[in-house]
Amino acid sequence: MLMEALTDRSRPAARSAASVRHYLPGGCENGGGIGRLVGYIIETAKETGAKHFVTDTRGARWSKLTSPARLVGAILTMAKDRIVTPDRIHHIHIAGRGSTSRKLILTEAARLLGCCHILHLHDYDYAGDFAQRSPRQQRLIRRMFQNADRVVALGQRDRATLTTLLGVDERRAVVAHNCVPDPGTHNICDGGTPLIVFLGRLSERKGVTELLSALNHPLMKELRWRAVLAGDGPVEHYRRLADAMALSDRVEMPGWLDAGEARALCARADILVLPSHAEGLAMAVLEGLSHGLAVVTTRVGAHEEVITDGETGIFVPVGDQNALGAALAKLVSDRELCIRLSVQGRAHYVNYFSMMVYMRSLEKLYETVSAKHQGWAAAR
Template structure:
């Protein structure tokens, strides 16, 4: 069997959970079947054993300069068309996010492949995307809808996501399989990380946040929560690409009033990322919308306790009072209280951290996720 995986994000250009998923699921599937990846042509070509990577560009050529937000969505559409211009001989086409969903629908019609899509988020549930895409949000939503309705099977990364899919689109429950994301416990593991703490001049104890700079991630709730944690606690924000210039400006303005925050504004190298997970007193995930949240698995694999919001797939990853603490979204005071509990009681934090890694090893390895994905493929052919 051969699968052709369509994804906007792929090494070296990864800035979110969907890209992490695409990288590791293709690596794990390549141990079991032939795997081809069709992705964006950016950065140095990746060399991943067993995975044939084909890279494509947007070729949008307008005569005038339009709204750049709309142009971005149209560029994605042209990228989708270019991906399916090359013949596809795979039995399965598997798409990830609205950036490639529509290409999957075209590939099914043109080449007769069975179509699978993994849903990492849903455009109808992310209205703040209008700030990022303007009227292009209508196009991204349409591309997602057409791509998902064409699927022979849809993968939801959590039970909550399955329910959301069925609310958003007329897709029968029998066509939606829940297959969680995973983590590589050989990459994310307990170790001394003080080298990276010194590199970024971080004062311990610290609360660690990793994520895209987006309204979705609840970063301003976390900033407000820091007013209620023990004095001397540092917040380390490792933020990737901002959704919009405006949100970056808002964060910069908020940080002018604080001296307890270290802002790392670029994607961390893997070595530093794992080190900073390990040395954190708490990993914080204050999202207001989070279909899964791979970052929580990464922290847990490093034996770091997690404080996260009780939303979406997070509830299926973090075991409250066992591997971390869950709090309601958009309530900074409760977030602060949970962080304080762990910062002031390192023994409890250590116990939760060790329980977190055990939980990861039992349920969330990529080999386990790949086996479930292959089982789904085989049910379609």
């Protein structure tokens, strides 16, 4: 069952008094796309009166020695909440790999403490990660997801993983596409040098090698443009690769940008490109739509639930540097196409992926799980 509020834009935002604690790796500052999403939720919740808190379950990527202490601290915080604020909803964000290992422990604590808890799956290939686990781990993971009050997926592919592979009851598996704040409109393709932006971790999964090859495509060499590839990861490796392609005078790689810096970059850009090999639902794609950028991406994860090819963005095949180069060259040289995709993509964002739309669906989810627990407590 999907959350009706995702498509019910006429309903006024509920003034919910929900008290929610989010658990995520790295917190809002070091939690990557998950952290950015939760940060947006917290800022928007201030306008509705809801109280949202964040607990870091891992620490920064490079702080592996402190990760166990963070997890113990998260469990103690959960136990304290159960005593002091027993109605608090525990919103647990999960991905594959080490995140699942930590959440197996955290969700078991939630079950033993009797906490109302939601599992929110963020992963580019959770089915693949699950397949590599031992039979015992698979049993534990299935039980973890089946015991949650609700499970949230980023799109229909991941919801199918939950209901078929992990055995989650269809009535408890919901879809909530990611969202980003509304930055307002701006004009693109104004006659200046077009700016192409990439937002995300610089990696092979994100298609950065193909992107550099596409920027080095003969069609692109004949045109005026600049590009900024913003994100963490092996930045120096990709800088050297760009130098070897003689792109260093046109391509900048500033490293990771915080939310404000990313917003400022998009505000002066024209095109957003994300040629990923695998995604859940990339925040960067939504950032591009919200800013009214012409978006070029791949048909992975839930992207086809967000982008309509030729109307609100352009799809290119995964790993096809020539198709990517041709698509970018077309947008750089065709001002009318760039503007059309900008206007239509921006309208699509406002109607379906704004923070207000997302918060209405989230508030409804919280109301549902809270009512369930209150009914269960009354029956005892």
